[in-house]
Amino acid sequence: xxxxxxxxxxxxxxxxxxxxxxxxxxxxxxxxxxxxxxxxxxxxxxxxxxxxxxxxxxxxxxxxxxxxxxxxxxxxxxxxxxxxxxxxxxxxxxxxxxxxxxxxxxxxxxxxxxxxxxxxxxxxxxxxxxxxxxxxxxxxxxxxxxxxxxxxxxxxxxxxxxxxxxxxxxxxxxxxxxxxxxxxxxxxxxxxxxxxxxxxxxxxxxxxxxxxxxxxxxxxxxxxxxxxxxxxxxxxxxxxxxxxxxxxxxxxxxxxxxxxxxxxxxxxxxxxxxxxxxxxxxxxxx
Numbered sequence: 001x002x003x004x005x006x007x008x009x010x011x012x013x014x015x016x017x018x019x020x021x022x023x024x025x026x027x028x029x030x031x032x033x034x035x036x037x038x039x040x041x042x043x044x045x046x047x048x049x050x051x052x053x054x055x056x057x058x059x060x061x062x063x064x065x066x067x068x069x070x071x072x073x074x075x076x077x078x079x080x081x082x083x084x085x086x087x088x089x090x091x092x093x094x095x096x097x098x099x100x101x102x103x104x105x106x107x108x109x110x111x112x113x114x115x116x117x118x119x120x121x122x123x124x125x126x127x128x129x130x131x132x133x134x135x136x137x138x139x140x141x142x143x144x145x146x147x148x149x150x151x152x153x154x155x156x157x158x159x160x161x162x163x164x165x166x167x168x169x170x171x172x173x174x175x176x177x178x179x180x181x182x183x184x185x186x187x188x189x190x191x192x193x194x195x196x197x198x199x200x201x202x203x204x205x206x207x208x209x210x211x212x213x214x215x216x217x218x219x220x221x222x223x224x225x226x227x228x229x230x231x232x233x234x235x236x237x238x239x240x241x242x243x244x245x246x247x248x249x250x251x252x253x254x255x256x257x258x259x260x261x262x263x264x265x266x267x268x269x270x271x272x273x274x275x276x277x278x279x280x281x282x283x284x285x286x
Contacts, residue, residue: 004030004032004099005098005099005102005103006029006030006032006033006098006099006102007032007033007034007081008081008082008083008102009033009034009081009082009083009084009085009098009101009102009141010033010034010035010036010075010079010080010081010083010084010085011026011029011033011034011035011036011084011085011087011098012036012038012072012075012076012079012084012085012086012087013025013026013035013036013037013038013050013075013087013088013089014038014040014068014071014072014075014086014088014089015037015038015039015040015042015046015050015071015089016039016040016041016042016046016065016071016274017042017043017044017046018042018044018046018049018089018090019042019044019045019046019048019049020044020049021089021090021188022037022046022049022050022053022089023049023050023052023053024053024092025087025088025089025090025091025092026050026053026054026057027053027054028092028093028094028095029054029087029093029098030095030098030099033098034056034057034058034079034080034081035054035056035057035058036057036058036060036075036078036079037050037057037058037059037060037075038060038062038071038072038074038075039059039060039061039062040062040064040065040066040067040071041061041062041063041064041065046089047059047061058078060074060075060078062074064275065274065275067157067158067159067269067270067275068137068153068157068158068159068160068162069152069153069154069155069157069158069159069162070153070155072086072137072152072153072162073152073153073155076142076144076148076152077152079144081144082143082144082145083101083102083105083141083142083143083144084141084142084144085098085101085139085140085141085142086137086138086139086140086141086142087138087139088137088138088139088187090187090188091138091139091185091186091187091188092185092186092187092188093139093184093185094183094184094185094186096126096182096183097116097139097183097184097185098141098183100126100127100180100181100182100183101114101141101180101183102141103127104127104128104129104178104180104183105141105143107127107129108129108176108178110175110176111129111143111175111176111177111178112142112143112146112147112170112175112176112177113135113140113141113142113143113147113166113167113170113175113176113177113178114129114135114140114141114142114178114179114180114183115132115135115136115139115140115141115177115178115179115180115183116136116138116139116179116180116183116184116185117179117180117181117182117183117184118136118179119179120181120182120184121181124181124182125181125182126181126182127180127181127182128180128181128182129176129178129179129180129181130178130179130181131176131177131178132167132177132178132179133167133168133171133177133223134163134164134167134168134177134223135163135167135177135179136163137153137162137163137166138185138187139185139187140163140166146170146175147166147170147175150166150169150170150173152166153165153166154166154217156213156266156267156269157210157213157214157266157269158206158209158210158269158270158272158274158275159203159206159210160206160207160210160211161210161211161213161214161227162210164214164223165214165217165218168218168221168223172221199273199274200250201249201250201253202253202272202273202274204250204253204254204257205253205254205256205257205260205272206257206269206272207254207257208231208253208254208255208256208257208258208259208260208261209257209258209260209261209266209268209269210257210269211227211230211231211254211257211258212227212231212257212258212261212262213261213266213269214227215227215228215231216261216262231254231255231258234251234254234255235255237251238251238252238255
């Protein structure tokens with residue numbers, strides 16, 4: 001007997017201070033789908049909330065915040081199913097989302113990465129695919145046998161641009177990247193980390209580092225050149241006298257992140273407040 005589509009997928013949740021949303025996210029995943037939660041040294045009750053929502057889930061607790069890509073890779077390497085789906089803890093899948101993605105994967109073996117339907121077309125048949133240059137890492141179903149040789153996400157990136165990088169590397173390897181019509185998910189924007197632990201400017205610095213890294217890694221690709229152009233535009237905007245307040249602070253934080261990457265290299269991405277604060281709060285028994 002063929003296994004149900006949802007049982008052919010492992011749902012991987014990278015989590016950091018996500019106790020307020022992880023339970024609902026796990027509850028939205030079909031019961032036959034194995035779940036892995038990779039907790040990036042949360043300072044709240046993320047692990048306990050995950051266990052309460054899905055007692056059968058595998059909970060992996062990192063001793064420090066390893067960032068998005070590394071946490072995803074830990075879960076991906078622990079998975080054993082044909083497919084794996086990266087799911088943000090603030091993303092709630094429709095009941096048929098994974099089944100539609102698996103059906104699309106069966107129908108299109110040349111495609112290795114599938115994303116949710118973020119631009120629904122009422123005329124599109126559910127399960128139909130729309131080729132994309134890149135997909136959001138907030139819900140990304142991958143054909144593990146095709147993506148594993150690429151090394152999954154680039155572990156030099158703490159967060160941001162890792163999904164664009166993976167999609168670009170997949171396309172350069174001749175693999176398809178597509179959104180799946182009808183595969184719906186509700187995303188609570190910027191809610192994967194509890195607001196009490198959030199630091200906007202630190203995130204903007206990390207964005208700038210990742211953008212500069214992506215541009216340097218892919219200088220001959222349109223996406224890499226576009227990332228470099230973004231940073232140049234931000235530098236011009238930051239110099240304008242009428243740009244002030246929060247906008248200027250965000251621009252300067254992004255540019256400072258890019259400057260730090262160029263001066264210190266990619267390792268500087270893991271020297272940040274989210275790593276330091278999480279490590280300081282970890283119980284000594286771990």
